[in-house]
Amino acid sequence: MELHDDTEQRIFNAAQRLFLQKGLSETTMQDIADLAGISRTSLHYYFRSKDRLFEKSLNNLIRNIMPRIDSTLAKDISLRDKIVEIATSYIEQLRGNELLPGFLIMELRRDPQEIIRFVFSEWTTIDFQSIKNQMDREVEAGLIRRFDISQMVITIMGLCTFPFICEPILSDVFKALGGHQTFDNFITERKNIVNQMLSLWLTPSEK
Amino acid sequence: MELHDDTEQRIFNAAQRLFLQKGLSETTMQDIADLAGISRTSLHYYFRSKDRLFEKSLNNLIRNIMPRIDSTLAKDISLRDKIVEIATSYIEQLRGNELLPGFLIMELRRDPQEIIRFVFSEWTTIDFQSIKNQMDREVEAGLIRRFDISQMVITIMGLCTFPFICEPILSDVFKALGGHQTFDNFITERKNIVNQMLSLWLTPSEK
């Protein structure tokens, strides 16, 4: 991301923030111009159209949306430990990007193909075969329960992202349920729960 | 829902379907008129404005969005069995309403207050105190692990809704991961997984 000058960067930051919060169609060029402190028409000088500006924002935002798993998968630890580490570090990753999961889902509804293309480009570096091999070995050795990778991906994403998706209403839910936690505490506790749930589930049942 | 005549019903159905698919701002009165087979201006005769039409659609759609839990909670079974039954029957409930979870999340981003009001109106019938009492008794008896109700709600919603949210891209994911399942099989299998995960997690660890 080498942007030519300061103004261009300011516009880009403003656009990203607004798209992230409100999505494409609810964000107007006027909104972006106001936040960037520039006149509406000048946006077109830097970015030809709203669509091009959005596309650039999307490409930048979407990079933080998937769990970073390569380094964990490369470690020499059990598959169960890898999965738990992926999930908990994903929660940590989302902590600084609370709005990303909701944004992803809005995009997924608006243009599923766009998301598919991105997800696949992320997955080219992942060696699924070696995951399956490790699974075979550890199932054989009675260390882990066999699982379907698609289901695992959906499970992890659901467990980790859903609190962030619900963040706008969570503080009211806490009140209703008699609790008095902060969102931050909730997320910290969440890491433990996800850790436990995945560990227990992946442990093979003793016959 | 007693609607005056057939045309009004047709409009209402068209509007609901489009709002569900594309959300409020991406749906135009023209879209609705086309799908209902009527001229654009005639919509205003039946429903004063787009906002009123959307509000009526929302009130109707949102009723199927939360798990139906009252009858399960009233049963004379263990708390663990109640939770598992709530989750699995929720998945079954969503089967006929695949688009609802995504719609809920779009709404939640557009107008969180609206969703909060609705969730609370749904929860007035729930006796949280009796859940807590049952939990106390069963924790005492070593039958269940103590859990936080907010976390449980988020866990169940995340596990159950996320496959439906991802439905538009799931068939491509199956291909990429070498699987060849249908979405329907995936959901059936999902019920087992959610059942297992919740059961295992709620079982107290033996010391």
Next chain:
DNA sequence: GTCTATATTGTGATAGAC
């Protein structure tokens, strides 16, 4: 590079003929 002025289109809404 940045602005003012303007073109163009799409959308929600109303008035009035039939």
Next chain:
DNA sequence: GTCTATCACAATATAGAC
């Protein structure tokens, strides 16, 4: 009730002065 004609307005985008 349903349509045609029209209004009002907001939003993207372009042209051209400076």
